[in-house]
Amino acid sequence: MNRRDFSKHVLMLGAGVHAGTALGGSVTINQSGSYYEEPVKKLPIRKFDVVVVGAGTGGVVAALAAARQGVKTILIERKGYTGGTVTEGGTALHSFYNLWKAFPGVKKRQVVKGIAQDIIDRMMAVGGCSGHAEMVRGYNYDSVCTAIDTELYKLVTMQMLDEAGVFIAVNTLLTGAIMDGSRIRGAIVDSRSGREAIYARAFVDCSAYGDLAAFAGADYTVPNDYACCNSIGLANVDLDGYVAHLEAHGGSNQLAYGIRSGEHGKVVRFNGGLGGEFSKEARKIGMSSMITTVHDNYLMFVKCNFKVPGSVINRDDMAKAELEVRKRQAKAVELFRKYVPGCKKAFMARTSPTLNIRRGRLITCDYDISHEDVIEAKHFDDEVMVYGFHDSAPRYQVMNGGTYGIPYRALRVAGIENLLAAGMLITSDHRAHMSTRNTVCCMGQGQAAGTAAALCAGRNCATRELRYGQLREVLVKGGVYFES
Numbered sequence: 001m002n003r004r005d006f007s008k009h010v011l012m013l014g015a016g017v018h019a020g021t022a023l024g025g026s027v028t029i030n031q032s033g034s035y036y037e038e039p040v041k042k043l044p045i046r047k048f049d050v051v052v053v054g055a056g057t058g059g060v061v062a063a064l065a066a067a068r069q070g071v072k073t074i075l076i077e078r079k080g081y082t083g084g085t086v087t088e089g090g091t092a093l094h095s096f097y098n099l100w101k102a103f104p105g106v107k108k109r110q111v112v113k114g115i116a117q118d119i120i121d122r123m124m125a126v127g128g129c130s131g132h133a134e135m136v137r138g139y140n141y142d143s144v145c146t147a148i149d150t151e152l153y154k155l156v157t158m159q160m161l162d163e164a165g166v167f168i169a170v171n172t173l174l175t176g177a178i179m180d181g182s183r184i185r186g187a188i189v190d191s192r193s194g195r196e197a198i199y200a201r202a203f204v205d206c207s208a209y210g211d212l213a214a215f216a217g218a219d220y221t222v223p224n225d226y227a228c229c230n231s232i233g234l235a236n237v238d239l240d241g242y243v244a245h246l247e248a249h250g251g252s253n254q255l256a257y258g259i260r261s262g263e264h265g266k267v268v269r270f271n272g273g274l275g276g277e278f279s280k281e282a283r284k285i286g287m288s289s290m291i292t293t294v295h296d297n298y299l300m301f302v303k304c305n306f307k308v309p310g311s312v313i314n315r316d317d318m319a320k321a322e323l324e325v326r327k328r329q330a331k332a333v334e335l336f337r338k339y340v341p342g343c344k345k346a347f348m349a350r351t352s353p354t355l356n357i358r359r360g361r362l363i364t365c366d367y368d369i370s371h372e373d374v375i376e377a378k379h380f381d382d383e384v385m386v387y388g389f390h391d392s393a394p395r396y397q398v399m400n401g402g403t404y405g406i407p408y409r410a411l412r413v414a415g416i417e418n419l420l421a422a423g424m425l426i427t428s429d430h431r432a433h434m435s436t437r438n439t440v441c442c443m444g445q446g447q448a449a450g451t452a453a454a455l456c457a458g459r460n461c462a463t464r465e466l467r468y469g470q471l472r473e474v475l476v477k478g479g480v481y482f483e484s
């Protein structure tokens with residue numbers, strides 16, 4: 001659906017809600033046409049200060065940040081758990097550090113701290129993280145490997161949200177926006193408890209696909225420039241046997257030692273490509289062989305990629321892709337059983353409930369971070385975090401192992417008064433997005449957006465009226481790292 005159609009749909013929805021005349025459930029069916037006209041319905045209203053949509057990588061952090069400012073915060077998530085793509089798509093959390101190892105003489109710096117690090121601390125306490133394990137090979141790409149137990153991540157983040165007093169609305173789908181001019185008055189959600197209007201003063205879209213922004217009538221594009229992916233957690237593997245075999249046959253070009261099954265100094269990241277028939281067959285199913293783990297007999301993310309013909313926001317195109325990728329996953333397990341030593345009895349222990357994508361809708365914000373901003377390590381007078389990783393390294397790296405800034409205006413959704421965006425839904429340039437979309441960057445953006453939303457709600461001001469000085473002060477208090 002293009003933007004105009006989408007907005008028309010939203011306006012119709014908004015008009016219905018504003019009219020507020022319930023028809024008591026009676027149904028009008030347009031017998032002659034191909035449309036069914038929904039009856040107008042009165043929705044119960046719930047009131048909050050801040051609404052965060054999407055309890056994924058960025059959204060969890062945004063909701064924690066807002067709630068920690070003492071405002072009444074709701075987090076709306078369509079699935080039954082928190083964590084999003086960080087628990088479903090990736091390999092390791094890129095990256096809490098600057099690329100110091102690739103640039104001799106450059107100081108090692110942890111450049112993302114704050115709530116993102118709080119989550120890692122909690123994960124470490126329950127044995128669910130490799131730690132920030134230093135890369136000993138492949139460090140031109142990243143200096144560290146931070147791998148997580150995906151299931152513990154879901155539990156830990158939900159517990160943290162609960163402790164912070166966030167109203168956790170899981171199993172709840174955002175289905176519309178109630179507009180008052182260019183201001184969002186409420187979000188419309190559907191769950192088994194019924195359809196509800198969630199009113200708030202400030203909103204944060206962390207839905208990855210920018211659903212709230214699109215419902216609110218914001219501009220967006222859908223580049224479809226990545227493969228979709230469903231990654232497998234592969235269990236019952238002899239990890240040390242696999243790594244030993246790789247070493248005996250030329251070695252792995254990526255290697256990090258960290259905490260695995262409670263023991264320090266164990267391999268937690270390696271490149272599992274065996275070459276030969278395995279790699280030939282793997283290529284046919286878009287299987288990537290970069291592997292991380294925090295358990296002895298488990299490969300955390302074996303990825304099967306597929307480029308969707310058509311649109312990644314079209315249900316039917318995506319349904320075909322879901323089937324295709326499930327077939328590829330079964331084939332991937334076959335390949336592991338056949339070719340990889342110690343994997344004869346491997347099985348799929350986890351898949352993602354839905355396909356993941358590196359970007360769906362891209363929402364137009366007040367500032368669009370450019371590739372030059374990233375690689376030339378640009379800083380801004382309204383920056384809300386810094387970041388130093390580029391997923392296309394070593395081809396593209398942030399200059400001299402440094403950092404660039406994410407400006408506050410890059411999180412403000414253009415044309416909407418009280419909506420911020422955080423996560424993979426910002427940054428239109430593909431190469432710049434190869435940096436900003438990574439998990440740790442999304443988490444940092446989440447802290448900035450959630451904090452700003454809370455301040456706006458508290459002051460009853462629009463996102464563009466918030467004074468940067470105030471925002472920065474609160475971010476610093478929240479542990480956010482700045483270079484100067």
Ligand SMILES: Cc1cc2nc3c(=O)[nH]c(=O)nc-3n(C[C@H](O)[C@H](O)[C@H](O)COP(=O)(O)OP(=O)(O)OC[C@H]3O[C@@H](n4cnc5c(N)ncnc54)[C@H](O)[C@@H]3O)c2cc1C
Binds near residue numbers: 058090092175228442
């Ligand atoms: C296959 C793959 C591999 C990757 N590998 C890595 C890697 O190795 N390292 C790395 O750092 N990054 C990696 N990335 C990138 C990174 O994981 C993502 O860009 C990042 O996690 C996105 O975070 P997000 O908060 O924007 O979205 P998500 O974490 O996806 O969160 C969005 C949430 O919104 C919810 N939602 C969506 N629509 C609605 C709605 N209408 N109503 C209610 N809830 C809704 C979703 O269910 C989801 O929980 C990878 C991405 C993919 C897809």
